[in-house]
Amino acid sequence: MTIKVWLDNAVQDAERRGLAALRPLLESLAQATSALRTADWNADATGESHQRKGLDGR
């Protein structure tokens, strides 16, 4: 799941549950998750070194 899809799903679910105020927190968490996923210490199944990608990538 890309971060963009994750964020869209999370925001929709939060709104459905009456927690629309979560949106800015989820957006902030999405940025942290992006940083986590693009960190150079992540393992990669291809065995190649991990490359930094943008917010919409994995």
Place this chain on the structure above:
Amino acid sequence: MAAERRTIAQLAQALRSRDVTAAAVTDQCLAVIRDRNPSLNAFIAVFADRARDDARRADDEIAAGRYRGPLHGVPISLKDLIDVEGTPTSAASRVRDGHIAGADAPVVTCLREAGAVLIGKTNLHEFALGTTNEDSAFGPARHPLDPARSPGGSSGGSAASVLAEMAYASIGTDTGGSIRIPSAACGLVGLKPTIGEISTAGIVPLSTTLDHVGPLCRSVEDAAIVYGVLRSAASDQHVAPGADGIRLRVLRGYFTALLDQQVASAFDHATARLREAGVTLDDATIAHSGDIAPIYVHIVLAEAAAYHAKSLESRGHDYTPNVRQRLEMGRYILAEDYVRALRGREVLIGEVDTALSGCDGLLLPAMPIPAHKIGVSSVRLGGADEPIRNITLRLTQLFNVTGHPAVTVPCGSTPEGLPIGAQLVGRRGATASLLSLARTLEPYLGPGTSL
């Protein structure tokens, strides 16, 4: 020395020699609580009758020659996350209404066996999920030096109780900095031991991977005494090194990039004093310091959300709004990202170990800002508005992630008298050595705070 400025070490001598009684000391603390707690809100529950009973028993035992050690007869407060049999553990939350602890937490058992007087349960940020103590079902705790300011958190009530002389030490918890942040804000010594050294059983968890329990005290010597009791071990007898010959690495880069000018100045003056004393100071960085906050947040919120999931569904309205929102946010963290964070944790452990190689400890400020005004949500630093939560956690959370022991020691104050803290970090499993190091450096780092 006036009774109210005594450390545990000094009080212990007076109690053992029967120059003072535990009953008188306890009554003095209870009087301060009566007078100042309405304005400081440091305590959620006060054990007045039980404390007086504990004190009388301590006096009787000491008079009969059955001295238990340096905590015998000493009033100690406990963060209201810690179970005391037969009393509520509120976690500063309405979610816990009606709770009664069935047994003492192991840390409480240690304190009882040491003869300590348990004086009451202190206020905290709800479920320890915050650094200001502002979000509490019982209202905010307030800084004894300026009640318009936060004492820090989440162990804010604990810090306020020790600074205001309502107790001689407090037992707090630290998941991202919750002992060290309020200790720095209040001019106290706050110890986060090595991960797993002191049992967290019987303590309401925030994040089992990151939770630590430890003391907030008036001196490093006191912290070592309490640490020894909590470990059911004699106060460590490590030979304290002389300052001349000590080598420290000062963490720079990320750790000094965002500092209030007064904190930066106090820290610089403290390092200068250390150099004058013969300490060798080199600079160091942590290569992946930019990943600390993302790693921390994915671990703490995922684990907290798992613990709170059922209550969020059934009693969400009983949480304070800010804490509820952060817990709900944690429920959206994916398992794969939590696992990534655990991998990142291993990387950071290695990098801190490397930074410690060939030196006696790491040195950095404990908190980038002095105690802030209650109600303020952000602070201007480095040309940007930084959320209070993020900035207060910035210098402490790494050592929760890695589990290295860390202690904050006062290193000065602002012109307005607000305390500023330095932080020393040691090797995992070598908390006693860290305390010996801190005890040597304490006089050079700066004076503590007195009322």
